[in-house]
Structures are given as structure tokens and as C-alpha cells.
Amino acid sequence: MIYFTRHGRADFGDGTLTEKGISDEGRKELGLIKLKLSNFDFNPQVVVSSKALRCIQTACLLGGVREEQCHIVKELGITGSFYGLVGDVDIILNPVISIISSGLDAVVACHDSTATVLALRFIEKTGKRIDWNNIPRELMFLRQSHGLLVGENDYIYLSP
Helix, strand or coil: CEEEEECCCECCCCCCCCCCCECHHHHHHHHHHHHHHHCCCCCCCEEEECCCHHHHHHHHHHHCCCHHHCEECHHHHCCCCHHHHHCCHHHHHHHHHHHCCCCCCEEEEECCCHHHHHHHHHHHHCCCCCCHHHCCHHHHCCCCCCEEEECCCCEEEECC
């Protein structure tokens, strides 16, 4: 299984764009998500993230690993509108797939609705048809700490 998630709530401290990492509230929400993931016998052996600190910390908290063990994929930093990302999805997803070995549980932390687009495209690559015109709104505008746990050919939406 792979858990595609938007990063946890970040702390920007003084109101500038200087990121301080995951906030205390974000850590609490990620703790709830980690507990929910454990109910699915989810045991990640691989964590993948964009280079943003909030994404790295999210992946590491959910995966139970140190930051040095996180695989950084620069393509996961690509953001945009839901439908804008659909056209670039393979550019983002292919480097991630090359890291994740078949059969290993993994966490992939990224930005905005990128997590949804990646999860649905990953499912689509298994042969299941995705109706891109009828995606639920909460998936198109994924909130912080929310994500999709992808199994063999379907997903479960998780929120704190």
C-alpha cells in the first residue's frame, strides 16, 4: 500500500514565508493519521517527499524514520491546480515509482492536490479506469494532513 498525503500543517512562525516545519497542531493531526493507518496493517518501509521541510517531516513522522532516510524527489515540488497537474502527473509519478519497490508499503508526502492526482494515476496504471471529470471536491482540494491510502486498485480517503 502507498499513502499519498498532503503535508501536515506547517509553522511559518513570524508570518513570513520562512518555514519552520510542522506545527504542534500538525504533529497531532499526523499522529491521528498514523493511528488510522495502523488499522490497515500499514507498515511503511519507504518514505518519499518533496524537498520542503514540512513534507519531509510529514513523511518521516508517518513512516517512523529519520530525515536522512527520506528519499527526496524534486518533481514532488511541482504544484498547481488539480486539472493542471493531471497533464504532468507521469513526470511527477515516475521518479516516485522508481524508488518504491513492488509490495513495499510507502508514504509519499507532497503539496496541495498533487497527492490526489498521484494516487489516482497510480491506480489508473493498475488498469482501473478513473473518471477524472467526477472527482469528489474534498479530493480535488486536499487539506493539510489528509491523504489517500492506495491498495491494489482502489483507495481510502483519510483525514485526522
